Amino acid sequence: MAIRRKICVVTGTRAEYGLLYGLIREIHEDPDLQLQLVVTGAHLSPEFGYTVNEIEADGFPISEKVEMLLSSDSPVGVGKSIGLGVIGFAEAFHRLSPDIVVLLGDRYETLAAAQAAMVNRIPIAHLHGGERTEGAMDEAIRHAITKMSHLHFVSTEAYRRRVIQLGEQPDKVYAFGAIGIDNIMNLLLLDREELEQSIPFKFGDVNFLVTYHPVTLDPSGPERAVGELLAALAEFPDARIIFTMPNADPGNRKITDMIRDFVRENGDRAIAVASLGKIRYLSAIKHCDLVIGNSSSGIIEVPVFKKPTINLGDRQKGREMGRTILNVPENRGDIVKAIQMALSDEFRKIVSEAESIYGYGNVAPRIKEVLKMVRLDGILYKPFYDLEWEH
Numbered sequence: 001m002a003i004r005r006k007i008c009v010v011t012g013t014r015a016e017y018g019l020l021y022g023l024i025r026e027i028h029e030d031p032d033l034q035l036q037l038v039v040t041g042a043h044l045s046p047e048f049g050y051t052v053n054e055i056e057a058d059g060f061p062i063s064e065k066v067e068m069l070l071s072s073d074s075p076v077g078v079g080k081s082i083g084l085g086v087i088g089f090a091e092a093f094h095r096l097s098p099d100i101v102v103l104l105g106d107r108y109e110t111l112a113a114a115q116a117a118m119v120n121r122i123p124i125a126h127l128h129g130g131e132r133t134e135g136a137m138d139e140a141i142r143h144a145i146t147k148m149s150h151l152h153f154v155s156t157e158a159y160r161r162r163v164i165q166l167g168e169q170p171d172k173v174y175a176f177g178a179i180g181i182d183n184i185m186n187l188l189l190l191d192r193e194e195l196e197q198s199i200p201f202k203f204g205d206v207n208f209l210v211t212y213h214p215v216t217l218d219p220s221g222p223e224r225a226v227g228e229l230l231a232a233l234a235e236f237p238d239a240r241i242i243f244t245m246p247n248a249d250p251g252n253r254k255i256t257d258m259i260r261d262f263v264r265e266n267g268d269r270a271i272a273v274a275s276l277g278k279i280r281y282l283s284a285i286k287h288c289d290l291v292i293g294n295s296s297s298g299i300i301e302v303p304v305f306k307k308p309t310i311n312l313g314d315r316q317k318g319r320e321m322g323r324t325i326l327n328v329p330e331n332r333g334d335i336v337k338a339i340q341m342a343l344s345d346e347f348r349k350i351v352s353e354a355e356s357i358y359g360y361g362n363v364a365p366r367i368k369e370v371l372k373m374v375r376l377d378g379i380l381y382k383p384f385y386d387l388e389w390e391h
Contacts, residue, residue, distance in 0.1 A: 004034040007371055008063070008098035008122075010089075012041030012109035013247055014051045015297065018278035019127075020104055022182040022364035024060055033372060036096050040066040040085065041109040042248045047071075049245075049275030064092040068112065073214075073252050078108060085112030093120045100125055100371055103149070104179075106133070106142035107247075114148045123379050125151040125371060127179060130159030130166075132318025133296075135215050136249075139318075150379050153179070153367050155300070155358050156320055167384040176366045177359025178300045183278055185361035190283040198280055201271050204240040206343065208233070209284050211244045211293040212259075214251035215315045222251045225313060225330035226258045229292070232335035233262070242284055243272040290342045292335075299325055304356050308342040310335065323354040 007027050011017040028035040039055060039062050042048035055062065066088035070077045085108075093101070093116055101117040103110050104127040117124050126149035133139050146152065146166050154160045155178040163173045196202055212229060214222055233241060243259050246252040263270045276284060282301070285291060290308045291298045294316055298309035303324045311321070313330040321327070326347075328338040341347050 004032055005100070005372065006034045006036055006096070006098045007100050007102060008036040008038060008093070008096055009102045010038045010040065010110065010113045011055070011104075012039075012043060012107060014042065014049065014054070014275045014277065015247070015295075016104050016107070016110075017043070017051065017055060018183065018281065019180040020102075021058070021278055022186060023102070023179060023367055026364050026368040027371070028060060030368065030372065033368075035060070036063040036098050037061065038064045038066060038089070038092055038096075038113075040088070040113070041069050041107075045069050045248070047274075048248060051275050051277070054275075054277050063096055066092055068109065069248060073248065073250050075250050078250050082108050082112050085109055086115050089113045089116035090120065093117055093122055098122055099376060100151075102127070102371070103145060104128055106131075106136075106138035106145065107249075108137075108141065110145060111141045114145045118148045121380055123151070123376055124149040125153065125367075127153045127367070128155060128159075130154045130162035131320075132162075133315060134317040135217055135294075135314030137217055150382065151370065151374065153363075153370075155179075158320055164385060165387060167386070169383070169385050174367070174370060176363045177361070179363040179367070180297070180301050181304055181356065181359060182361045182364050184282060184301060184304050187279055187282065189279060189286055192287045195280060195283045195287060199242070199271060199273060199276075201242060202240065203287060204238065204269070206236070206239045207288040208236075208239050208241045208339075209244070209288040209291045210241055211246075211291070211295040211297070212255060212312065213246045213294055213315065214249040214255065215294070215313060218314075222255050223258070226255050228330050228332045229312065229335060230258065230262045231332040232339065233292075234266075235332075235336050236339060237269075239269070241266070241270040242276075242288065243270065244276055244281065245272060245274050290339070292339070300358050303351075303354060303358075304360070306352050306354075308347060308351050310338045310342055320357060322357045324351045 043052045068085035102125045129146040152173040160175040246255045263272045292310045294312045302309045326338045
């Protein structure tokens with residue numbers, strides 16, 4: 001009997017798990033591969049919806065749970081969480097002895113996993129490298145993980161060029177598109193009535209989906225920006241609003257408190273949900289009129305639904321964006337104007353005709369085949385790929 005290649009996938013947040021879902025399923029269902037699933041971070045926290053339950057409900061066996069998230073959203077607390085994560089992942093990887101560790105994105109949980117895999121001499125496959133988000137510390141984390149990784153699965157050709165610019169070998173960088181779009185193409189989404197009963201929430205004539213995460217490089221904190229956003233939303237009293245809560249970055253608790261206060265004052269038309277999960281979140285995009293906030297999903301997944309996105313502030317600054325995105329400063333007046341524009345017939349026509357710059361799915365099966373077939377002997381030795389300098 002042939003030895004199955006062990007592919008270890010790490011997930012720490014609801015959003016990241018949603019993106020990885022198709023790849024996890026592909027690995028789990030391949031008889032030549034052994035899935036090792038390591039769950040960490042916000043998945044194990046009741047404060048963020050204890051979303052490990054969603055993973056278990058999907059039927060995936062969990063190999064390890066790495067507790068690392070302290071009950072603190074301060075920079076010191078996050079720094080300590082990273083340290084706990086490195087310790088926990090080092091122990092988990094030692095027990096599991098995977099052939100490849102799969103990491104997605106740019107969060108601090110992912111950085112901890114990358115460090116532990118690197119010193120354990122385990123090849124790392126990294127998804128969504130090469131991107132730019134200049135308003136967040138994610139920018140530095142993402143590029144750091146790229147340098148620790150050995151296989152790269154990026155979402156556009158521009159990002160492929162940037163990973164190569166960082167010195168990675170071109171034949172190890174694959175531009176297959178954005179993996180999250182697979183879910184849009186493959187999952188059976190809820191109709192409006194099913195989603196209303198599931199949340200629960202009653203849709204109106206105009207509906208907004210709002211997600212605002214901390215801008216981690218802003219030392220002033222999120223209060224002013226969130227206050228401006230909520231003041232703008234208050235100017236659309238007929239709109240019904242679904243808030244999804246922020247991630248576990250520093251400053252999340254203040255955002256959560258302000259959103260909950262807004263919902264208490266506008267309970268007849270607004271709801272806040274700790275975690276919608278992948279199916280309800282994508283269904284909410286489908287049935288809302290526009291998405292507002294600073295999440296990457298507004299830039300990557302939302303355009304596939306032919307819906308406009310109002311992208312606030314600098315958190316996603318530098319990321320490739322299509323024609324359906326309206327970039328807006330974090331002040332009330334500009335947000336109000338952007339909402340009015342997004343709801344206009346003129347902009348809706350632009351949105352309906354725009355193409356997704358991140359592809360249209362079928363990404364997970366292609367990544368799985370590379371993970372399955374790539375030669376691993378010698379892969380840890382990475383010669384730096386120098387670009388030819390112009391003289």
